[in-house]
Amino acid sequence: MRILVSLLALALALLPGPAWAQSILRDAETEAFFREISRPLIDAAGLDPRSVQFVLVGDPSINAFVTGGQNVFIHSGLITAADNVNELQGVIAHELGHIAAGHNVRFGEGAGPASKISLLSLVGAALAVAAGAGEAGMAILGLGTAAAQGKFLAFTRDQESRTDQAGAVFLSKAGISGKGSIAFFRKLQGQEFRLAIPQDNEYARTHPLSSTRVANLLSVYEKDPAWNTPPDKALQAKFERIKGKLIGFVEEPPRVMQQYPEGTNTAAALYARAYAWHRSGHPDQAMTEAARLVALNPYDPYYLELEGQILLESGKVANSLPVLRRAVERAPFEPMIIT
Incomplete structure (x- = not known):
């Protein structure tokens, strides 16, 4: 039974978070705004604007994710935490990087090898238990689970790093400054400090540390011609409207x-x-x-x-x-x- 529980925990750890666990917020103005601010980024990513859909999720956490093809889910907490439209565009550029790279359909590239490791460790553990070496069997299972998780986490971190770079390319092509992207990652870094998330071990995480991401992206953004381009005033005014409406609602x-x-x-x-x-x-x-x-x-x-x-x-x-x-x-x- 303990072996089964350990395998179930590993399987759950390898699955993406369910989009259905949160409420979906529908608002005509907000969805039109998402389409407007993302259009140049979608074009830069070489995607079809008609195929990319944005969904506002009623969740106070600062998060966004892609699932179900070309659907970008944005948490309400992300918008209320953002200070300007460029921060939101930086997040959208990153999520479009996931879509352009086909990360949803390539999930098995990371989960498959990890699952093989866990299955091999299960077989080894079962043989050890059958031979009367229960403690050795559990040790084998534990090592296998750790190895499987490590392999999968390395895969997701690599995806995230590549997607950060893709987002920087899309922002550059669209003529949008990366300052918003950097500011948002620094917000995430502040959140990590508040939650006492260790900053000295990146290998147990699905994403690189925010400090690592900032350091890697700054060298790219600061060289970009759009670096000192201020946020579009009309879009910023619309962002402030959307943010005020959302805060009033949630x-x-x-x-x-x-x-x-x-x-x-x-x-x-x-x-x-x-x-x-x-x-x-x-x-x-x-x-x-x-x-x-x-x-x-x-x-x-x-x-x-x-x-x-x-x-x-x-x-x-x-x-x-x-x-x-x-x-x-x-x-x-x-x-x-x-x-």
């Missing part, structure tokens, strides 16, 4: 109000407070914030969508319909607004 209302206090009337702040008031059961205050948002731009379909949504979900169906119709008129190709 964070506890008191924390939202602390981050976006009354009197701050940027689009991000109005979005955040509108969602926070609406989620906490204060429709009048939510409508006040939404009305201020619409006043910034009466023709913005996403502002109108939010106003209509609050009216609809507050039971004011008749009042919501004209607002939602105007939103659809301004964004006739957004199915999530239409429905």
Whole structure:
């Protein structure tokens, strides 16, 4: 039984994390934004923009991953932790590197050899146990499991390092600075320190240490002509809107109000407070914030969508319909607004 449990643990360790374990967040504006900021990177990677899909995952951890073909999953915690659009683009460039290299379909290249090692160790352990050498059998199994894990981890670290370099190439081709990528890896490094993750042993990890990744990438990015290119102002403004909307939706209302206090009337702040008031059961205050948002731009379909949504979900169906119709008129190709 102990042998079976050890093998099961190894098998689970070799499997990618399940995408279905978290909730999926759908928002027309956010998904349009993902498509816009990723388009030059997708082109640089030689991929078809129609085939790459972005999925926002409701998870506070700072993470992103690729699974199921050309689907990029981005955790909500990654967006709320990012300071600018270039940091998000740096992460997307890395994930596109996984897609371009076909890492999903090449998973067996790493798992296969590791599984063979574990099976051979199982056979050796079983023979030892059958011969009456139980302790020797468990030692064989333990060594085999360690060797299998080590081989697989080396494989994934190599993939990650290659993908970091591919992401740097895509950013360069798209004329986007790598400063965002470096800043984001430094955030991950800070998280490793906070979680007391050892910084002296890279061999027990699926990814290289963030400090290693920063050192390897800095020498590439600093030579790139785009290094000193600032974030696109229009995209940065959209990023701030998306971030404010997301924080309003996923964070506890008191924390939202602390981050976006009354009197701050940027689009991000109005979005955040509108969602926070609406989620906490204060429709009048939510409508006040939404009305201020619409006043910034009466023709913005996403502002109108939010106003209509609050009216609809507050039971004011008749009042919501004209607002939602105007939103659809301004964004006739957004199915999530239409429905």
